[in-house]
Amino acid sequence: MYRILEKEQLNASVFRMVIEAPSVARKAEAGQFIILRTDENGERIPLTVADYDRERGSVTIVFSAVGATTIRLSSMSQGESLQDFVGPLGTPTETEGLSRVCIVSGGVGAAIAYPVAKKLASMGCCVHSVVGFRSRELVVLEKEFEAVSDRFLPCSDDGTWGEKALVTNVLQGLLEAGEKYDRVITIGPLPMMKYVSLVTKRFSVPTVASMNPIMIDGTGMCGGCRLTVGGVTKFACVDGPEFDAHLVDFDEAIARSSTYREFEGHAREQACNLFLGEGNV
Amino acid sequence: MKKTRQPMPEQEAQVRRHNFDEVALGYTPEMAVLEAERCLQCKNPLCVAGCPVGIDIPGFIQKVKLGEFEEAFRIIDAQSSLPAVCGRVCPQESQCEGKCICGVKGEPIAIGRLERFVADTHYAQSTEKIVPPTPNGHKVAVIGSGPAGLTCAGELARRGYEVTVFEALHKAGGVLVYGIPEFRLPKRIVEREIEQLRALGVKIEVNTVIGKTYSVEELMKEMGFEAVFIGTGAGLPRFLEIEGENLKGVYSANEFLTRINLMKAYREDSSTPVLHARRVAVVGGGNVAMDAARSALRLGAEKVYIVYRRSLEELPARREEVEHAVQEGVELMLLNNPVKVLGDDKGFVKALRCVRMELGEPDASGRRAPKEIPDSEFDLECDSVIIAIGTSPNPLMKNTTKGLEVNRRGGIVVAEQTGKTSLEGVYAGGDAVMGAATVILAMGAGKNAAASIDRFLS
Numbered sequence: 021m022y023r024i025l026e027k028e029q030l031n032a033s034v035f036r037m038v039i040e041a042p043s044v045a046r047k048a049e050a051g052q053f054i055i056l057r058t059d060e061n062g063e064r065i066p067l068t069v070a071d072y073d074r075e076r077g078s079v080t081i082v083f084s085a086v087g088a089t090t091i092r093l094s095s096m097s098q099g100e101s102l103q104d105f106v107g108p109l110g111t112p113t114e115t116e117g118l119s120r121v122c123i124v125s126g127g128v129g130a131a132i133a134y135p136v137a138k139k140l141a142s143m144g145c146c147v148h149s150v151v152g153f154r155s156r157e158l159v160v161l162e163k164e165f166e167a168v169s170d171r172f173l174p175c176s177d178d179g180t181w182g183e184k185a186l187v188t189n190v191l192q193g194l195l196e197a198g199e200k201y202d203r204v205i206t207i208g209p210l211p212m213m214k215y216v217s218l219v220t221k222r223f224s225v226p227t228v229a230s231m232n233p234i235m236i237d238g239t240g241m242c243g244g245c246r247l248t249v250g251g252v253t254k255f256a257c258v259d260g261p262e263f264d265a266h267l268v269d270f271d272e273a274i275a276r277s278s279t280y281r282e283f284e285g286h287a288r289e290q291a292c293n294l295f296l297g298e299g300n301v
Numbered sequence: 302m303k304k305t306r307q308p309m310p311e312q313e314a315q316v317r318r319h320n321f322d323e324v325a326l327g328y329t330p331e332m333a334v335l336e337a338e339r340c341l342q343c344k345n346p347l348c349v350a351g352c353p354v355g356i357d358i359p360g361f362i363q364k365v366k367l368g369e370f371e372e373a374f375r376i377i378d379a380q381s382s383l384p385a386v387c388g389r390v391c392p393q394e395s396q397c398e399g400k401c402i403c404g405v406k407g408e409p410i411a412i413g414r415l416e417r418f419v420a421d422t423h424y425a426q427s428t429e430k431i432v433p434p435t436p437n438g439h440k441v442a443v444i445g446s447g448p449a450g451l452t453c454a455g456e457l458a459r460r461g462y463e464v465t466v467f468e469a470l471h472k473a474g475g476v477l478v479y480g481i482p483e484f485r486l487p488k489r490i491v492e493r494e495i496e497q498l499r500a501l502g503v504k505i506e507v508n509t510v511i512g513k514t515y516s517v518e519e520l521m522k523e524m525g526f527e528a529v530f531i532g533t534g535a536g537l538p539r540f541l542e543i544e545g546e547n548l549k550g551v552y553s554a555n556e557f558l559t560r561i562n563l564m565k566a567y568r569e570d571s572s573t574p575v576l577h578a579r580r581v582a583v584v585g586g587g588n589v590a591m592d593a594a595r596s597a598l599r600l601g602a603e604k605v606y607i608v609y610r611r612s613l614e615e616l617p618a619r620r621e622e623v624e625h626a627v628q629e630g631v632e633l634m635l636l637n638n639p640v641k642v643l644g645d646d647k648g649f650v651k652a653l654r655c656v657r658m659e660l661g662e663p664d665a666s667g668r669r670a671p672k673e674i675p676d677s678e679f680d681l682e683c684d685s686v687i688i689a690i691g692t693s694p695n696p697l698m699k700n701t702t703k704g705l706e707v708n709r710r711g712g713i714v715v716a717e718q719t720g721k722t723s724l725e726g727v728y729a730g731g732d733a734v735m736g737a738a739t740v741i742l743a744m745g746a747g748k749n750a751a752a753s754i755d756r757f758l759s
């Protein structure tokens with residue numbers, strides 16, 4: 021079984037867990053993901069590998085408790101075990117040959133972008149990080165991110181943290197000021213990645229987006245995770261999760277991500293009542 | 302002699318279309334004996350020639366006739382390791398029963414039903430304790446836990462090999478657990494097979510994707526496995542490549558069936574969602590299409606259509622499944638080809654545009670190819686479309702295993718006699734080699750490869 025070795029709450033809804041999973045930790049790389057189930061009747065959900073420790077045999081995940089399964093997961097404590105944990109799945113972030121990269125992330129995506137920034141920095145790559153949150157109380161991993169960035173550009177919707185701006189405005193400012201990047205890497209909500217992609221397209225900066233569609237198996241068996249990339253159907257779980265953002269059909273991806281909205285609303289309510297007590301979320 | 306076979310007791314169609322319980326209830330001993338008495342005990346039994354694994358069919362039927370059910374089981378068990386499964390899902394009409402001489406003037410002997418009866422009776426009564434054999438000191442890895450992998454593992458374990466089965470999903474059984482629905486193959490039957498393997502000493506490591514978690518090379522060079530069997534199936538779903546295929550409500554049959562069978566989305570206590578559509582169009586005509594259509598009915602759909610571009614004669618599904626589906630209310634829309642999926646303003650499916658087809662002159666292979674009737678397009682109103690037009694071997698193994706040869710269709714290339722691949726010590730079989738085929742062929746390939754591995758290592 022996959023024991024929860026550490027659990028930490030990063031803000032009101034974002035959690036970090038270190039899971040004992042030696043066979044996954046052996047090979048995991050930044051950009052890959054795992055699929056887990058909390059219990060026997062649980063659904064399979066994909067989460068990006070946020071960190072790993074090969075010696076300790078552990079994998080770190082960071083998630084926002086917004087759906088039924090993540091709420092259930094957030095209610096589990098250190099020492100308890102997950103039912104299933106499989107990976108590492110998908111292909112690692114391509115980092116070879118990069119010397120100047122801008123990482124644009126938002127919300128819980130920032131926690132997932134951090135290991136990529138760390139890896140690039142350790143390779144001697146110049147890293148600019150544009151990080152956005154709705155508001156100061158939602159900020160996670162600020163110090164960590166700052167430590168691996170040559171330029172750290174925080175921003176928030178309400179101006180309580182860093183600049184009062186959207187990540188796309190900040191990115192646009194950088195590009196207009198003449199900053200040159202080999203690549204922009206964007207990780208966050210679909211609409212954010214869509215607009216980041218529109219901005220970088222105008223400046224012709226190669227851009228990679230980390231896609232997180234609905235998945236089941238994660239091995240290419242169901243096609244539920246399919247996206248259109250450059251007019252061709254791709255399976256995010258095996259062909260991705262990272263794709264050339266300029267080719268991704270974001271509108272289709274946004275539509276598909278809401279397939280089970282009705283079911284999710286109901287399940288979330290039940291999970292809140294069960295695991296958090298009423299009115300806690 | 303009676304021309305007709307003993308009918309199979311079944312749940313009534315109007316009842317069963319609302320539940321996921323098994324449809325066919327199985328013969329009683331009396332029925333089995335009566336049916337066995339119809340067998341002519343041919344000197345030159347054609348049925349045996351029609352069986353992909355060569356079961357001594359007249360032999361076991363003779364034992365059933367005498368009421369010696371356990372002896373009947375021994376005869377089947379000599380050739381087949383999954384009789385309770387095969388008795389339920391084999392396409393008997395194109396194999397053993399298709400060859401049965403009684404079928405010329407009347408109905409063929411119900412060989413599949415008898416096989417099922419014998420297996421179920423054995424398992425219900427058997428108190429046999431499995432004793433793991435003395436280990437022979439050799440380690441073999443089996444990749445994939447479908448019928449090919451399970452059979453190979455069982456055969457090797459019985460010979461004393463230390464076998465580990467690696468399975469990508471959280472549950473072992475392959476298509477038998479994620480694809481074929483409960484109402485056709487109760488999962489307890491598959492679970493029992495797996496329990497038996499465990500009792501034989503086979504280790505089953507779920508949640509392990511070979512090519513990702515470990516590579517074939519690591520299995521052999523670092524983890525001490527002297528031989529590997531690849532039974533990874535043909536899981537990669539094909540799509541129609543028509544407009545609108547990524548609308549909400551369009552599923553591959555694999556996704557739809559996995560949500561239902563593996564994830565139990567039809568049950569209240571499951572956290573996995575599945576759309577409960579009102580009108581469902583299933584594209585395709587094989588067993589997979591029938592399973593998807595009948596599952597959609599059971600989720601509460603009012604209308605379920607099978608959209609198939611050829612005619613009834615070409616419909617590749619088992620006859621029994623087609624009959625069951627029609628009895629339950631599935632409508633066959635034959636000679637229709639989908640051209641576009643139409644969506645509403647929220648991005649959900651609202652109709653499937655089809656064009657009518659007719660069968661042309663027979664081509665070189667004798668098959669009459671369907672061709673479009675000009676200006677015959679129409680919109681079939683539906684809120685879900687399930688695509689069941691076939692699957693191919695998953696490229697994951699090929700992409701992560703250097704030197705593993707595959708053919709044009711993605712099937713792993715093996716020597717027919719031995720199941721050996723282009724890599725030393727690596728064998729393969731089942732759908733991973735043939736593309737989507739049948740349980741019995743996968744089982745046969747697993748058994749054959751086990752014998753080759755045994756020769757290779759001893």
Ligand SMILES: Cc1cc2nc3c(=O)[nH]c(=O)nc-3n(C[C@H](O)[C@H](O)[C@H](O)COP(=O)(O)OP(=O)(O)OC[C@H]3O[C@@H](n4cnc5c(N)ncnc54)[C@H](O)[C@@H]3O)c2cc1C
Binds near residue numbers: 447480532592
């Ligand atoms: C819905 C449906 C209905 C069917 N109905 C019938 C029927 O009525 N009669 C009949 O005879 N046949 C039927 N078939 C076909 C039959 O089920 C298959 O031919 C048979 O299961 C093939 O067996 P297999 O062992 O080769 O592969 P599978 O059963 O496909 O098993 C392969 C297993 O390998 C696992 N795997 C794949 N890649 C990896 C990896 N890299 N690492 C670890 N594990 C991996 C998969 O998760 C899977 O569990 C049906 C198929 C489907 C989908």
Ligand code: FES
Binds near residue numbers: 236246255257
């Ligand atoms: S999650 Fe099933 S194919 Fe990607």
